[in-house]
Amino acid sequence: MGDLAMGQPTDHSPRAAWMAGQLAQAVGADEASCREATAVALLRWSGCTANAPEFTQLFGDDVSGRKALLAIQSSGSGFRSGTRRKGSAFLSLSRIHCEVAGDIAAQLGLEEATQFALRHLFESHDGSGAPDGLRAEQVPASVYMASLAGDLDIFNRLYGIEQACKLIGQRADILYPQALASPVVANASRWLAALDEDPSLSGPCSLDAAFAGRATSLEILAHVVDLKLPWMTGYSLAVAKSARNAAMELGLDASSQQKVYRAALIHGMGRAAVPNMIWETPGKLAESAWERVRLVPYWTGRAARQIGTLAGEAEVASYAYERPDGSGYFREAKAAGIPIEGRILAAAAALAALRVARPWRDAFSDDAAGALLMAETATGRYDADVVRALLNKPRPGKSKVPAAPLASLLSERERDVLRWISLGASNKTVAQKLSISPSTVRTHVESVFRKLECSTRAAATLKATQLGLL
Numbered sequence: 001m002g003d004l005a006m007g008q009p010t011d012h013s014p015r016a017a018w019m020a021g022q023l024a025q026a027v028g029a030d031e032a033s034c035r036e037a038t039a040v041a042l043l044r045w046s047g048c049t050a051n052a053p054e055f056t057q058l059f060g061d062d063v064s065g066r067k068a069l070l071a072i073q074s075s076g077s078g079f080r081s082g083t084r085r086k087g088s089a090f091l092s093l094s095r096i097h098c099e100v101a102g103d104i105a106a107q108l109g110l111e112e113a114t115q116f117a118l119r120h121l122f123e124s125h126d127g128s129g130a131p132d133g134l135r136a137e138q139v140p141a142s143v144y145m146a147s148l149a150g151d152l153d154i155f156n157r158l159y160g161i162e163q164a165c166k167l168i169g170q171r172a173d174i175l176y177p178q179a180l181a182s183p184v185v186a187n188a189s190r191w192l193a194a195l196d197e198d199p200s201l202s203g204p205c206s207l208d209a210a211f212a213g214r215a216t217s218l219e220i221l222a223h224v225v226d227l228k229l230p231w232m233t234g235y236s237l238a239v240a241k242s243a244r245n246a247a248m249e250l251g252l253d254a255s256s257q258q259k260v261y262r263a264a265l266i267h268g269m270g271r272a273a274v275p276n277m278i279w280e281t282p283g284k285l286a287e288s289a290w291e292r293v294r295l296v297p298y299w300t301g302r303a304a305r306q307i308g309t310l311a312g313e314a315e316v317a318s319y320a321y322e323r324p325d326g327s328g329y330f331r332e333a334k335a336a337g338i339p340i341e342g343r344i345l346a347a348a349a350a351l352a353a354l355r356v357a358r359p360w361r362d363a364f365s366d367d368a369a370g371a372l373l374m375a376e377t378a379t380g381r382y383d384a385d386v387v388r389a390l391l392n393k394p395r396p397g398k399s400k401v402p403a404a405p406l407a408s409l410l411s412e413r414e415r416d417v418l419r420w421i422s423l424g425a426s427n428k429t430v431a432q433k434l435s436i437s438p439s440t441v442r443t444h445v446e447s448v449f450r451k452l453e454c455s456t457r458a459a460a461t462l463k464a465t466q467l468g469l470l
Contacts, residue, residue, distance in 0.1 A: 001225065001303055002045025004273040005052070007067025010303045011201070012153055017042035018205045019149035019184075019191050020142070026183045032111070033141065038210045039110060040117045041146035047101035047118075049228035050458035051093045052276050053424060058086055058093075061275040070154050073163075075170045077124060094122040094130035099459040104224065107466060108216050117142045124175050136177070144176040148184045156192055164188065222265040223465045227458055228272060229279055230424030234470055235356055240264035242390060243348035249389035252340070260341040263316035267345060270299030282360035294329040297321050316341040320349050325380035335383070343383040347373065347390050350382065357423075409451055410469060417444040422461040422470055 003012045020041035024034040052062045059065030072078030083089040102119035117140040120132065125144070127135030148168065155164035165185045172181035198205040222236035244261040252260075271279070274296060278289045285293065301318035304310045319342025322328035324335035328346070331337070338346075354369035364372065370391050377387045410418065413434075420430040427445065431438045445457075454460040464470045 001221070001269045001272045002043075002048050004270065004299055004303060005048035005063060005066065005228070006045050006070060007063045007273075008045075008070070008154070009157075010299070010306065011199070012150075013042050013045060014201050014207060014306065015195050015205075016044070016146065016149040016153050017207055017210075018195065018201065019152060020145040021207075021210060022187065022191055023145045023149060023180065023184060024142075026187060027180065029141070032113075035210050036111065036114050036117065036140075037142040037145040038207065039105075039114050040121075040140075040142040041149050042207070043101060043105060043118060044121060044146050044150065046104050046224065047097035047099070047121075049224055049226075049272060050100035050456075050462070051096040052228045053230060054089075054093055054096065056276040056280075058083070058089055060277055062277075063273060063275045070150075071158055073155075073159070073167055076126075076128065076174050077122065079122060080124075080128065080130075090122075091130045096456045096458050098122065098131050099454065099456050100224075100227070100462055103454075103459055103462055104220065107220050113140065114142070116140060117146075121146070125177050126174050128174075141180070144180050148176055148180060152184055152188055152192075156188070161188055161192065218262055218265040220466065221269075223462055225266075225268040225271065226465075227462060229276060230422065230461070231357060231359065232268075233422045233461055234465055235352055236265055236268050237465075238355075239267070239345070239348050239352045242352060243344050246344050246348060246386060246390040247341070249392055250340070250344070250385065256341060259312055259316060260344050262310070263313040263320075263341060264345050264348060266304050266310065266313060267297070267300060267317040267320040267349065269303050269317075270296035270301075273299045280359050296330075298330045315339075316345060319343075320345050322346060323381045324383055327381060340386075343386050344390070347377075347382045347386045350376070351390060409467070410448060414444050414448050414451075415469060417441055418448050418460065418464055419470060421445060421457050422464065 003010050006012075017038045021034050021038040024037040029037070048066065055062035055065055069078045069082040072082055074081045080090050083093070098119045098121050101121060102115050105115040105118045120134060120139060120143055123129035123132065123134040123139040123143060125136060125139065127133055129139075151168055151171070152164055155167050159167070165188055168181050168185060172178040195205055201207065219237060222240065226232045226235050240261045243264045244257050247257040247260050274292050278285065278292060281289065297318045297320050300320070301314050304314035304317060316339065319333070319338055322331060322333045322338050322342060323346065324338065324343065326332050326334040351369055351373050354364045354372055355366065357363040373382065373387055373391070376382055377384050416434055417430055420433055425433065427438050427441045430441045434441070448460055449455055452460050452463045454463060461470070
C-alpha cells in the first residue's frame with residue numbers, strides 16, 4: 001500500500017527489503033541487524049497515507065508528487081531538494097510520516113530498535129535530514145540500508161544500473177556513508193539479477209525467513225488505509241463489521257463470515273494509488289480521473305495477493321465496486337460472476353459511504369442511507385437479499401462492539417475534540433462546532449497528544465482508533 005501511495009510498483013518495497021537484508025549480510029551484520037534492515041525497508045513507506053492531506057496542499061497530486069520526488073537525480077535527498085522552496089515542508093511532512101511509521105511498528109510488536117529507525121527514516125549522514133537532524137553514527141544503520149536499497153531499485157528502473165550506481169556514489173557521505181554505499185555498488189548487478197530471476201520473491205529472494213512465525217491483525221492496516229482521507233476515519237472497520245453482520249444474517253458459515261470481514265478491512269488498499277485531489281472532487285469526475293478510480297479494486301487485489309494467506313480475501317476485496325447489473329468496476333462483472341462475499345462487501349461499502357460526511361456533503365442519516373440503498377437495489381445495482389440482511393439489526397448476542405478498554409484515558413471533552421480533529425477539522429472549526437474558544441481547543445489537543453504520547457494529529461488518530469477511543 002505504501003508503494004501505491006508513493007507511485008511505485010507494488011513490488012518495490014519487498015525488493016528493497018530483500019536488498020537491504022543482503023547489504024546487512026555483506027557488511028557482516030548479525031542476524032538481528034539483518035532482520036531490522038529488512039523490516040525498515042519493507043515498512044519505509046507505511047506512514048505515507050498519514051501526510052497525504054499535507055502533501056495535497058503542497059503538490060496537488062500527492063501520489064505523482066511523491067513519485068517525482070523519488071525520481072530526482074540529486075546528490076542529496078530528492079524529498080528534501082524537492083521541498084526546498086516549500087518552507088518547513090520537509091520537516092513537517094517527515095515528522096508526520098516517521099511518527100506514524102514508528103507507531104505502526106510498535107503496534108506490530110517489532111523490536112524497539114526497528115521502531116526507532118522508522119521514526120528517523122529521513123535522517124542523513126551529513127545531518128541535514130529530518131525529523132531530528134541526526135548525523136553519522138547517530139542514525140541507525142538500517143535507515144541507511146533501507147535508503148540505499150530503495151535508491152538502487154528506483155534508479156535502476158528509471159535510469160539503468162550504470163546511472164543508478166553513479167547517483168548512489170554522488171550521495172555517498174551526504175545521504176548515507178560511503179562504507180555502505182560501496183558494497184551496494186559492488187553487488188548491484190548480482191542483486192538485481194537475482195530479483196529478476198525470482199520476480200515473485202517466492203524463491204531465493206523470499207522474505208519469509210526474516211518474518212517467520214509473525215502475524216498481526218488486519219485492523220491495523222484498515223486504520224492506516226483510512227488515514228489518507230481524514231473524513232474516512234474508521235470507515236474500513238465500519239464496513240467490515242456491517243459486512244460480517246450481513247453474512248451472519250444470510251446464514252453464511254463462520255469461514256465465509258471471517259473472509260468477508262477480512263476482505264472489508266483491506267478493500268481500500270488500492271485507494272492509496274489515487275490522489276486526494278480526486279477523492280475530494282465534488283460532482284462528476286473527468287474521464288482521466290475516473291479511470292484512476294476504476295483501478296482501485298484492481299490495485300487492492302494486486303497488493304493484497306502478495307501475502308499468500310490473504311489470497312482469498314484479496315479476491316473478495318477486488319469485487320468491492322462490482323454491481324449485479326454490470327455497471328460496476330473494474331471487471332464490469334454481473335450477478336452470476338460476483339461471489340456472495342463480494343456482493344455483501346459491495347453493499348456494505350456503499351451503505352457505510354452514505355453514512356460518512358464528504359467535503360461537499362453531509363452524512364446521510366441511517367434511515368436516509370437505507371432508503372437510498374434500497375432505491376439503488378430496485379434498479380439492480382445491489383443484491384436485494386444482501387441489502388435486506390444488511391439493514392436488519394444484528395441478532396442479540398452477535399458481533400457486539402467491544403467497549404473501549406481505555407475510555408477513561410481521555411475526558412469526554414477531549415474525546416469530542418479528538419473526534420473532530422481526526423476528521424481533519426482545524427482548531428478554529430472545532431471551536432465553532434463545540435462552542436468553545438480556539439485556545440481551549442489547543443489546550444485539549446495538547447492534552448490528548450500528551451496522553452496518547454503523540455505529536456501529530458495523524459498519529460493521534462491512528463492510536464485512538466486502534467485503542468477504540470474513536
